Amino acid sequence: MSTRQFGAPVQRNADPALLRGEGAFIDDIPLAGALHAAFVRSAHARARIRSIDTRAARANPDVVAVYTADDIGALDAPLPLLIPHPSITAGGKTQRPLARDEVFYAGQCIAMVVAVDRYTAEDACEAIAVDYEPLPVELDLEKAVADGAPLVHDDIPNNVAAHFIQESGDADAAFARAEHVTTVKVRLERSTAAPLECRAIAARWDRVTGELMVWDGTQAPIAVRGGLASVFGIDEDNVRVVAPNVGGGFGQKIMMFHPDEILVPLAAMELDRPVKYIEDRVENFIGASQERAQIHEITLAALKDGTVLGLRDSFLHDTGAFIPYGIAVAQVSSTSVAGPYRIPGIWVEFKAVYTPCVQVTPYRGCGRPQACFAIERAMDQLADELGIDRFELRRRNFIAPDEFPYRREGLLFADGLAVNYDSGEYAQALDRIVGEIDLPAFRAEQAEARAEGRYLGFGLGFYVEATGLGPYEGGRVKLHPITGKVYVTTGLTDQGQGHGTVFAQIVADQVGCAPADVVFVGGDTQAQPWGVATFASRAAVVSGNAIHKAALRARAQIVQAAANMLEVEQDEIELRDGGAWIRGGNRSVSLAEVATATNPLRYAFNESSKTATQFAPASRHDGPPLAEGTHPGIEESDYFSPPHATWAYGVHAAIVEFDPETCAIDIRRYVCVHDCGTIINPMIVDGQVMGGIGQGIGGAFYERCAYSEDGAPLAASFMDFLMPYATEVPDAELIHTETPSPLNPLGIKGVGEAGTIPVSQVLASALEDAFQPFGIAPVRESPLSPSMIHALLREARARPA
Amino acid sequence: MARSLPSKPIPAASSDPRREVTLTVNGETLTRSVSPRMLLSDFIRHELGLTGTHVGCEHGVCGCCTVLIDGRAGRSCLTLAVQAEGAEIRTIESVARPDGTLHPVQQAFMECHALQCGFCTPGFVMAILSYLEETPQPDLSEDAIREVLSGNLCRCTGYKNIVRAFRRAVELRDARATGGG
Ligand code: FES
Ligand code: FES
Numbered sequence: 001m002s003t004r005q006f007g008a009p010v011q012r013n014a015d016p017a018l019l020r021g022e023g024a025f026i027d028d029i030p031l032a033g034a035l036h037a038a039f040v041r042s043a044h045a046r047a048r049i050r051s052i053d054t055r056a057a058r059a060n061p062d063v064v065a066v067y068t069a070d071d072i073g074a075l076d077a078p079l080p081l082l083i084p085h086p087s088i089t090a091g092g093k094t095q096r097p098l099a100r101d102e103v104f105y106a107g108q109c110i111a112m113v114v115a116v117d118r119y120t121a122e123d124a125c126e127a128i129a130v131d132y133e134p135l136p137v138e139l140d141l142e143k144a145v146a147d148g149a150p151l152v153h154d155d156i157p158n159n160v161a162a163h164f165i166q167e168s169g170d171a172d173a174a175f176a177r178a179e180h181v182t183t184v185k186v187r188l189e190r191s192t193a194a195p196l197e198c199r200a201i202a203a204r205w206d207r208v209t210g211e212l213m214v215w216d217g218t219q220a221p222i223a224v225r226g227g228l229a230s231v232f233g234i235d236e237d238n239v240r241v242v243a244p245n246v247g248g249g250f251g252q253k254i255m256m257f258h259p260d261e262i263l264v265p266l267a268a269m270e271l272d273r274p275v276k277y278i279e280d281r282v283e284n285f286i287g288a289s290q291e292r293a294q295i296h297e298i299t300l301a302a303l304k305d306g307t308v309l310g311l312r313d314s315f316l317h318d319t320g321a322f323i324p325y326g327i328a329v330a331q332v333s334s335t336s337v338a339g340p341y342r343i344p345g346i347w348v349e350f351k352a353v354y355t356p357c358v359q360v361t362p363y364r365g366c367g368r369p370q371a372c373f374a375i376e377r378a379m380d381q382l383a384d385e386l387g388i389d390r391f392e393l394r395r396r397n398f399i400a401p402d403e404f405p406y407r408r409e410g411l412l413f414a415d416g417l418a419v420n421y422d423s424g425e426y427a428q429a430l431d432r433i434v435g436e437i438d439l440p441a442f443r444a445e446q447a448e449a450r451a452e453g454r455y456l457g458f459g460l461g462f463y464v465e466a467t468g469l470g471p472y473e474g475g476r477v478k479l480h481p482i483t484g485k486v487y488v489t490t491g492l493t494d495q496g497q498g499h500g501t502v503f504a505q506i507v508a509d510q511v512g513c514a515p516a517d518v519v520f521v522g523g524d525t526q527a528q529p530w531g532v533a534t535f536a537s538r539a540a541v542v543s544g545n546a547i548h549k550a551a552l553r554a555r556a557q558i559v560q561a562a563a564n565m566l567e568v569e570q571d572e573i574e575l576r577d578g579g580a581w582i583r584g585g586n587r588s589v590s591l592a593e594v595a596t597a598t599n600p601l602r603y604a605f606n607e608s609s610k611t612a613t614q615f616a617p618a619s620r621h622d623g624p625p626l627a628e629g630t631h632p633g634i635e636e637s638d639y640f641s642p643p644h645a646t647w648a649y650g651v652h653a654a655i656v657e658f659d660p661e662t663c664a665i666d667i668r669r670y671v672c673v674h675d676c677g678t679i680i681n682p683m684i685v686d687g688q689v690m691g692g693i694g695q696g697i698g699g700a701f702y703e704r705c706a707y708s709e710d711g712a713p714l715a716a717s718f719m720d721f722l723m724p725y726a727t728e729v730p731d732a733e734l735i736h737t738e739t740p741s742p743l744n745p746l747g748i749k750g751v752g753e754a755g756t757i758p759v760s761q762v763l764a765s766a767l768e769d770a771f772q773p774f775g776i777a778p779v780r781e782s783p784l785s786p787s788m789i790h791a792l793l794r795e796a797r798a799r800p801a
Numbered sequence: 802m803a804r805s806l807p808s809k810p811i812p813a814a815s816s817d818p819r820r821e822v823t824l825t826v827n828g829e830t831l832t833r834s835v836s837p838r839m840l841l842s843d844f845i846r847h848e849l850g851l852t853g854t855h856v857g858c859e860h861g862v863c864g865c866c867t868v869l870i871d872g873r874a875g876r877s878c879l880t881l882a883v884q885a886e887g888a889e890i891r892t893i894e895s896v897a898r899p900d901g902t903l904h905p906v907q908q909a910f911m912e913c914h915a916l917q918c919g920f921c922t923p924g925f926v927m928a929i930l931s932y933l934e935e936t937p938q939p940d941l942s943e944d945a946i947r948e949v950l951s952g953n954l955c956r957c958t959g960y961k962n963i964v965r966a967f968r969r970a971v972e973l974r975d976a977r978a979t980g981g982g
Contacts, residue, residue: 011911018919019907021853021893028852035811062815068950119838120815196857196865196956197920247855247920248956272809281858496918496957685913687958691917694959718862718954726950726960731943753957 005505006746009683010515012501014494023245026200026215027432031274034202035064037264038121038277040111041104043285045139045356045711046152047132047528048109049101057113057124065114066124067263072079075231075266076100081256083326087164089788093354094324097259097299103132104152105320105357106712108288109259114267126423137356137711141295141316144353150619152321152354161323162352166334166418170392170412171301172308174345178301182385184378185297188370188760188782190318190705191698192290193363194723195495198246198279199288203268207541207626212239217246219254220533223490225256225525228265236529243523249495251362252289254535255325265441266693285716290705291329291363293318293355294793298337301345306393309726310345313374317367317689319352320359327352331414332466333367339375340426340464340649341397359708362535364695365756372463373782376580376761380768381778391434394462398426413645414536415469421647424501425739426462432673432735433460433653442593442655450773453662454666457770459644460653461758464643468541468741468752474530475547477507479634481599482580482606484592486511487519491531493523497688497752499539502680506746510551511558512575514590530639537648540680542640545586549638557634558591561598565589565615585724589615599632600625606705623649646741648749651675652693652762654730658770660793663786665701665767670732677741677749685751686734692755694729700783701758702728730799775799824885826851827895835882835916842866844882845892853893853923857954864953867924868892874931876950894921896930905973906930906966916964917957925953929967933974 002749004800040052052134054066069076078094099110115121136150143149144159149237152159165743175181189300200217212234218224221241229236246253260277268275278287294317301310325348334348386518399406399421408419446456476489508515521527532542555575562580563570566589572634574583581588589597592608597618602758621627670691681686681696702722716720742749760782767789768779776796817836822934824831833848839860845851845868857865859878866878869891896904903911908962914920922954932940932949939949946962946967 012914014919015911016901016903016907018922019903019910019926020897020901021851021923023853023919025855027846028855030850062812064809064811090864116812116815119817119836137899194956195918195920196863197855197918203904245920246918247857247917250956271811280858281863350838496916496920500918565832573858635860655904687914687917687962689958690961691957692959717860718858719860723954723956725954726947729960731961732959773877 005508005515006680008505008681010501010505010681012498013504013516013520014500015446022697025245025247026217026641027246027278027618029202031202031204031276032185032728034120034274034276035114035116035271036121036276037112037114037260037267038118038125039109040125040130042099042106042108042110043136044103044132045106046135046137047103047676048135049103050133054128056127060124060127062120062630063113063115063124065267067098067112068110069096069098072097072263072266075262079324081326082324083328085162085326086325087327088162089156089160091155092154092161093322095229095322095359097262104488107358109287113265114271136278138207139355139357139707139709139711141293141355143316144355145316147349151493152356156354159354161354163547164327164331165349166411167347168408169345171310171312171345173349175301177309179304180302180386181299181334182378182382183297183299183372184381184780185373186377186771186780187295188292188373190290190293191363191703192285192705193250193252194284194721195248195250195252196499198284199253199279200257200275200278201264202274203265205269205272206719207272208737212265212269213295214239214241215254216241216243216261218243218256219249219493219495219535220256221493221523221525221531222529222531224256224261225708231262231750232265232269233334241525243493245494245782246495248391249534250364251366251535253495254533255289257362258288275295281718282716285721286713289359289361290320291360292370294333296370296371296376298374300378302382302386306386306420308341308343308397311338311343312347314349317350318355318360319354320355320357322359323352324359325361329362333371335411335413336368336373336464336466338360339372340401340424340462342398343397346411356786357697357707362751364692365531366536366753368465368757369699369760370505372461373761374757375618376461377764377780381591381764390460391430394428395430397554399424401425415468415645417644420644422741423739424647425737426649429651429673429675429737430647433651433671436671436735436782437653438731452787453748455658455770455773457656457658457766457768458653459762459765459767461649461761461765462651463757464647464649465537467537467648468642468646469536469538469540470642471532472639472641473532473543473546473548474528474637474639475543476528476635476637477547479549479591479595481595481609481633484590484595484608486513487521488518488547489521489528490547491528492534492539492543495534497539499543502540502544502684505680506544506548507551510555511591512577516579537752538687539752541646541744541748542642544680544748545746546638546640548746549640552634553636553638554634555673557636560591561594561618564618564620565594565597567616575714585651586606593620595634598634634788640744640795642743646677646743646749648676648751650754652758654766655771656760656763656766658767662776663789667689667730669749670730673735673737674754675739676751678738682736685736688751689755690732692753693732694724696756696759698724699730699756700763701785702783704783712796808957818884822883822886824887825889827891836975837881838897839882840878841880841885842877845877850892851892855920855923857920862954864928865921865924867927867953869927869931872934874928893926905977906970909966909970909971913960913962913966913969915962921955923948925955925963928953929970935981940970941971961962
């Protein structure tokens with residue numbers, strides 16, 4: 001047997017091309033004669049449109065077309081509400097491709113210009129005059145739901161987009177038995193994914209064949225294809241959607257339809273020319289999507305010994321001006337808020353609130369960072385109030401290893417299934433981090449530092465994450481007859497996670513080739529028309545297992561054919577080093593030869609096709625060349641459909657130093673212990689976790705999608721939205737534990753979002769510890785900034801001792 | 802959709818005035834006529850087809866568009882093509898050997914998993930390349946390396962592996978110089 005690839009830090013096949021600048025991002029794809037689109041976007045949060053004057057733009061000879069709501073025929077209708085839910089207030093709102101009569105957020109598309117180049121298209125947008133009648137707005141979530149607040153949508157009372165209550169166990173009984181009750185109110189602000197490649201789309205219509213070809217930087221090409229086919233009334237097989245290299249997605253690119261995703265294909269068809277729209281950074285900030293803003297009021301009911309009996313959480317969730325993705329984000333928050341703790345009685349309520357801001361759709365973590373911040377801030381407070389060590393309090397409440405599967409009856413996750421934790425060793429993860437930190441040594445150092453006027457703090461945060469959601473994905477494994485390379489195809493896409501490499505590892509182990517000889521094909525609806533998409537840390541889990549199943553079938557086919565060719569029994573065959581070998585001997589047949597020999601039609605294109613004929617036939621049967629019930633070549637497909645989500649988890653801890661002069665914070669150590677089940681590629685897992693932590697640091701301290709009181713976006717560039725550089729992100733220490741998932745053959749859990757989830761909590765908790773000598777009020781907000789800390793400090797100093 | 806003739810002729814290019822610019826890109830001197838407002842990044846990408854130089858913000862913050870302008874790392878999104886008159890530009894496409902063999906900086910990125918989506922990567926590689934050309938014996942402490950990298954954003958990696966790649970690049974370069982690699 002060759003060395004096992006599963007579990008090894010295999011390098012990525014995709015890297016050399018990307019490193020040489022030979023990637024194929026959408027704007028890199030040459031499209032002869034392409035026209036370029038640009039948008040006129042609303043300058044106001046909420047306004048009536050009195051008039052739109054496009055005459056000057058249309059008169060520009062370099063402008064090919066101008067579209068307003070009046071010019072798009074049947075497309076002038078609200079875009080689909082992707083995930084309807086009974087809790088959504090009647091008439092859940094989605095935006096129209098182009099605003100009709102009124103606008104609901106600054107940045108909303110009002111008109112699209114198509115011109116010979118982007119410079120001209122933008123000039124023409126400037127030349128379009130929109131006359132607005134601004135309307136009053138309320139952006140504060142708590143005020144927006146109060147009676148009399150200005151409404152985002154006239155027919156939605158109190159701006160409540162959805163109202164949902166879930167209960168698991170008996171929360172009232174838990175609170176009746178409580179010996180101690182504690183309440184925490186936390187507030188998180190808007191942030192955004194900000195992938196370094198903004199959104200992008202290009203379309204080409206072939207009026208002779210009737211094929212619509214769309215390149216879309218999406219996480220969900222198969223769904224986009226289905227939507228476009230139905231919108232334009234084209235046979236699905238005549239719409240091909242390809243997501244080529246995509247420069248990060250982090251959830252923002254799972255959303256569909258963004259207006260351009262429909263309007264660019266429309267223009268390509270109408271104008272009979274390829275059309276491209278490359279979103280710019282400002283548009284990404286004001287027009288794509290955001291997330292995170294929630295206000296939780298969470299109460300824990302506990303016994304004196306720290307046992308938490310009950311949890312009540314009531315929160316407001318900012319959904320922006322529309323709710324295209326349904327309640328997914330808020331529902332994930334509400335079902336994740338009990339964390340890794342047993343807590344038998346849970347009552348969770350949320351209201352999704354319309355605000356006159358860009359729409360909210362999932363961003364890496366999808367509601368979990370908020371839930372983690374709420375429960376973990378509350379656990380810290382409970383520990384302090386009961387005088388129990390923060391670690392010990394958590395340990396007393398963890399779901400124990402022998403309690404899995406642990407079902408929270410009554411809590412439905414975003415996939416519509418009951419929350420059901422599949423496996424975990426929570427206490428072990430906590431012990432691991434305690435060991436790493438050496439708390440007694442830290443406390444000594446902290447005391448010494450304080451004496452010198454330096455302030456150190458230690459904090460931690462535990463999180464759980466439902467990953468690998470269904471319903472299904474498919475995988476196909478095919479041997480290429482000429483080259484012997486193994487093609488692996490799945491429907492979902494890669495935005496840099498390295499799926500191609502982990503899938504190659506899975507296949508390599510079964511067919512006995514090197515991962516470098518596996519060619520990954522993803523994100524092309526023509527190559528794999530069935531599948532779902534990349535989101536919810538599900539690619540490795542769901543596609544990975546589908547590919548594993550397909551690879552097992554391919555393996556069986558190869559072994560059978562090779563046994564025939566080499567005239568031995570199947571159990572004498574072993575697959576390794578790119579071929580099938582007689583065990584213990586030196587006779588073999590290469591994968592290319594097997595692939596060639598299993599196809600009854602062969603031309604002698606190359607060596608392997610010539611040499612294949614020197615072996616006995618690959619199939620032993622009488623009758624026509626292709627035996628009944630078989631197919632030519634080695635090509636196998638399979639699907640995997642998980643019973644429900646699998647729950648990954650982890651704990652992060654940090655040591656920070658706080659400087660009361662400048663209110664600056666230095667992260668001196670950041671340690672992460674995480675468990676995503678069996679690991680396919682530790683190098684890639686580390687990369688995912690570290691990238692998540694980097695985004696979490698941004699979310700905890702720097703990144704804020706702030707708005708003015710009248711709804712103007714204040715963070716519309718990297719000058720205002722401060723994405724951290726290398727100088728801001730610490731060198732985190734990453735530790736893995738592996739508790740396999742019982743829910744899939746490979747035992748894996750997802751890892752894509754994990755790193756981001758607990759960071760705000762970890763740093764809040766560490767700061768609180770550092771602040772102790774100052775009597776500063778507990779940290780209840782994320783993100784924090786030096787000026788906010790300064791305000792807390794000033795407040796504390798002003799308070800009479 | 803009914804087949805109809807286009808409603809009006811579509812010009813091949815905008816009616817912007819043009820100016821000639823002569824510059825050297827990856828060792829080749831060329832002259833092109835461009836709109837005076839065309840950004841150097843667009844010129845490199847769309848006029849020359851060298852699409853390895855990426856555009857992440859067009860306001861000078863992300864560093865994705867970094868190229869070497871007369872040997873020094875510069876933002877091609879903050880430069881007009883006509884401003885590059887007479888300049889010598891190097892882009893990511895010139896970094897590997899003609900046979901595709903990766904440069905030590907590229908090789909180090911691959912070995913250290915310092916790229917995920919790869920969108921920021923050409924900018925980092927060019928920035929590091931220019932730094933190592935100016936500072937052949939760099940300070941390899943954590944803080945110093947992070948300082949060098951602090952002109953480029955990466956949304957995917959959290960930078961840890963880019964810091965590792967910087968150190969590894971120096972190692973690989975030195976090994977190649979002594980014939981070891
Ligand atoms: S694109 Fe030039 S710095 Fe961002
Ligand atoms: S690798 Fe994706 S932005 Fe750096």
